[in-house]
Amino acid sequence: MLQIALGIAIGFYSLHWLSYLPPYWWYMTAIIVSLVIFYYCKNHFLFWFSISAFLAVLCAEQYLKKVEDIPLNRTNLTINVRISAVINKNIPISNIEVEVVDNYTHSSPNNPVLDGSHKLLLIWPDAPTLKQGQIWHLPVKLSRIVGRVNQAGFDAERYAVSRNVHGKAVVRHRLSSLPLLLPSRITWRQRLYDKALSYVENMPNKAYLLALAFGDRSGLTKVDWLHLRDSGTAHLLAISGLHIALAMLLGWQIGQKCKLFLPQKSYFIWLPMMTGLCVAFSYAWLSGFTTPTIRALIMCIFVGILTTTDVYWRHWQLLLTALALSLFINPFSIYSASFWLSFYAVGVLILFTLSQRYFTGRVVFDNSISSNNLKVFLLQLAKIQFWLLVLMLPIQWLWFGGISLAAPIANIVAVPLVSTITVPLVLLALLTLWFPPVSSLLWQCADWSLIPIIEGIQWLEGAWYTLSVNLTPLLWGVIIVFVTLMLLPLSSFKWLYISVVVITLCWFIKEPVKPHWKMLVLDVGHGLAVLIIKNNKAVLYDTGNRWEDRAVAETTILPILAQLGIKQLDFLIISHDDSDHAGGKTLITEKLSPQYKYSSNFEQGYLPCKKGQAWHWQGLTFTIQWPLQRVSYARNPHSCVIHVQNSDLQGPSVLLTGDIDAIAELMMLKSAPTLNADIVLVPHHGSKTSSTHTFIDTIKPSLAIASTSFYNAWNLPAKSIQARYQDRGGEWLSTGNSGQITVTISDHNYQVITERQHSATQWYRPNWL
Template sequence: MGCAVVILHAHQFKEKTSALFVYGESITLQGKVTDLYQPSNQGGQFTFSVHQINGNNLPVGLKPNIQVFDSQFSGERLPPQLGEYWQLHVAMKPITGRLNDAGFDSEQYYVANGWSGKAVIDPDSADNKKIKPSNSWRLWLHQKVASQAYEYPSFSYILALGFGDRSEIKPLQWQQLRDSGLSHLMAISGLHIGLAMLIGWWIGLVGRMVCSRFSFINYDFYFLLPLLTSGLLALFYAYLAGFSIPTQRALIMGGAFLLMKATRLHWSGWQILLYSLCLILTLDPFSILQASFWLSFFAIVTIYLSLWFINRIQYSWKQKLQSILMVQIGVFIGLSVLGVLVFGGISLVSPFVNVLVIPWVSLITVPLLFISLFATALMGVFGTAEYSLITWQWVDWSLKPVLFVLESSLGAWMMLPKAGALLFLLLGLSVIFYHFRWIFPIAILWLVSLCLLVFPVTPNPKWQIEILDVGQGLAVLIHQNGKSVLYDTGINWPQGSIAQSVIIPSLMTKGIDRLDGLIISHSDADHAGGRVAIEQALSPTWKRSSERIKGDLPCVQGQTWAWESLQFEALWPPKLVDRAYNPHSCVIKISDTDFSFLLTGDIDAISEVLIARQYPNLSAQAMLVPHHGSRTSSLISFIETVKPELAIASVAKNNQWHLPSQDVVERYRKKGISWLETGDTGQITISIYDKEWSVDQKRSNQYQPWYRQIVRKGLE
């Protein structure tokens, strides 16, 4: 039965995705905007439900949701808003994300959210027009609240708590939320829907007391009133959050609880959890691809286990507080397993911050939030919305202690390698086993884990080279003896960088929080864009570049230096420059007694000719293809001088520059050289052992989920 459900959903998703590309890449869509517009420095994006493609209606059940990116709506031209129907001329794109050992996986993210593709609006097309205005009450209320609360310091959190709109949360605020362990507060999910149900229950109890004065009211109504108000308020809150997938899961679990109460059945907490889990996975099996799914259910399981572990009635306030703290510690240990695997670390203050902030937000902020929402809605209907300003000031005041805690928690995040997840898992199991006095199994558990750590199943390489999948750019990590050197840092953008999203997480999963060395080939943004982020986060001991930069060691022809057991030799450029462009790229050969690798940056043909002339005996088993495989590089004479067995190009799939050039690819292949490119393979790892070396391709050498072929349109 379960397999049939998964196959049905997978087939439906495939059909939706295929329908988007039947008419080619440049198409005209008609459909409805289904979520709030998310502005950015480059324009914005929104979720779009496609109803027509090139005038052809799509059947019910096969209308795909996509992410639409635009750069045209600014100034006086309003962007598409929630609930509006639009006709848009777009360039349809398959989802081709980066794939590394760590970092964001956009392909998984799209599938988990039910998005079948992405589209970029053609800003010059006359076909772009609004067909029907919005009648969304959620949008109307969101705009009212935004206009009233935008001046408050907690404005971004008000929108997040009220509507699930996190677009106003700034990078520093996200860091504070992460470091404090309170990120979950700003994603409307089980906790928030549960609070709405609880408040609704209290309202129902008050209503029951009022109704009890009237004898003509039926007893069943008395009984059902708290259930009705609880369910309705939860439904209202989920609507304000756009019925996001986490709120849908919470509604299902809450609905199971209310159903049990209404039918007077006696289900245990574990039964409610399992029934809800079955229903959620039946309706949306792709939920398992979301980290929030595992975090939500894992949190509930750890709460149940913690309460079971306490296993005694608490009478005094002191005992109750101890129990609350025990539950928080239990949740901390349990969620730390997933936290290390998903986020690469843990918040050191999370148990203590949550035990203070969650009750405060639950008892003070959320009730005030609901009062303010209802006040804004009612007064907005009567044209007196300004009178609800005072209630939003109350909400802002209630969040001031939370803001103080967030600011005080900055820096409390500890990055951990994935092995840290095993440590927390062992700790949690040990506590459970100890409860049953199972001392011997605890000893066996720790002994086996220690043996696996000391005596690994597979031999460790002498050193490794990782060519990270960073899209159109470059970042190469060299590892030996638990230490690392980085060559180039990838690109950056206003909200972040490759350094923050890929390089730093990749190092942290290995337990490396500091770089021995940083080498910048040249100053172009796709190679040096993440330099500042790397220097701030990883404090490299030494830095080298071909540009005159204070604090940098020179990378110029003829220099050699040793690092661990490896030899670094700089082959280019001949001298330092004030600004390093492509021809001034720092070219380095890294060698040991068994293997050598050539890092080429973005050198051009002239640079290649001069290098080959000065180093006629230059050779390397593997090399980085110059300038991402551009026609301006990779001369046959240079290839014949290096004589590599393997050539690797760092490129984005389907990039706008159409790199690598097929002519360049053929030059290498005609020489019998193996060709790999990160856009196809994902991260490429070269492991060097005694007398041999191996290559691991993230997409090819490991099991890949079926959905990757669908969203990439068979590009793998």
């Protein structure tokens, strides 16, 4: 059993390490070899590993085929789609996951036929009231999903795989073909949601109640998410594995009571398990069968069978079997944070139970603990939270870049309250939805039970601690020492602990500080953001775009700086006032408190960016080449142009150009005819209005970098501009094709690393880029 489950789990997980999908004959050969080994050696692991790896690749191949059905270039067509998520009528929503019903247009290379197996991310600004199950006839602009790829931050391509989404459709409003609601049936889940919404609509904690009842977090604001993150309780205020287990327990108790009134037949021993699974399955259905609920359902099924048949399995056997089955059901769940957090947390709890023989006191799962031993119970609960705090460090750092230091305190209080009071009240309120007086009272009591929790987590704002990559050795050192200390007695393993301490100390022996510096041209879509890093200090040139509800600075710039361990900027330079360059300056100023700020327009708190000024920073010299004077509102021609080089004027140099146009280029070169640079940021994203022959011939760059998105309304960069740089022997790179571009500059040369070619090379990445 162990070999089978382990082989299946590792086989499906092998998909995570593939940069391309091998041909099928590789796996056919592996299966045949494993069969021979199984016949002679009775080794189950290799056989099931090869089978599951083959199935994982088949699923990946099918996914890529569905993606290839989406046209490479944005295409206008009309399709019918079904809304696949529950919608809160009170919350405006523009991004919706939908399933294609059929394609309204005839098949052609530009208008492919899509079927019900295609899932799309629908972008519908100002959408009408939508319901799950509705079918809409929509004119859309269809395209593949190309995300921004950086060393940190949100990854749209990975998210699309985890959700099995194949493309993106933007609704177009055309008089000739308006959106049309077709005859369809609203789902029962949406009807139950609307019914519950009518009860909780005026309650202060309605967003949390809907999250606990239906797994719908659309009502949570940014402030709510901040409080949940800082307190470490985000897992609790939604339908999680713990809540499915509580639903199973509730149903089990109902079955036990019903069994007392039935004849003592052997087949009735299964009644508690069946009623428990019915309640747990219904609750998981309400959540939309998310990854944590599927894991919990599988474990509930096995626990129910084992308890009923009086068969004993070890905890880790149960977890490993659930892991294998979860991956079999959805191989792409390995790209979801909820998958790893769910299984990792359960693994920590199992490890905690194994360590109990070295603790005094009883195991927290011992049912014999009475009210007289409440102190022992709370002590064990505190120990569990401490274990989770320490051992969850790697997984939380990997996915979220930090950890909540207040999580143990918050969860000691919140877990018992939510688990024993709020969730049962929510379950009872759902069961009595069609009895308004009873259901309304239960919803109100559930809302009141959340008041101390919501009020309490607000006091924990700021308890989130960001972990940088520089702390990786310390992080793993703490984990290794902690686990070995808990599982192995110190008195019997002294030399092991001495070895661990020595290895950990050696890990911290750092190489001498190198004189090189880095320029990071971030992939921010159509816009610009450039980080210059040296000695763990940073200068930011432009901040990318922003929209009504989000900014590139929040999803890209801040996560990258947090990963690097940089909490304050030395300099912030805004080239000009266009939103795609200055959209995040307010957020950056609030979060990173730059010591000096430069701008080419008159703005309070900013130093003037005009020709002739220069400053030294970390052994580099920043020289402003343009504009000649400040203006009241800086447009493209007034962009702040800066030349960066070592202070001794040795080594490669960089020219940051903003969005200057041809006239600004010529005027700048007229006042600085000897200006040159080895690396140039292509002016105005590669527009035809910039990068004149004179500019390129004078600057003589060996590397030209354009910051733009793959899909943009202006078709930038222009092919003629790209050819103009390449014809003069320069290397051309664009963030739209390469993702984040990192240039490491030393005293004599520079090295270029692009994210898509070096780090983000997974099989699902668009290889046509």
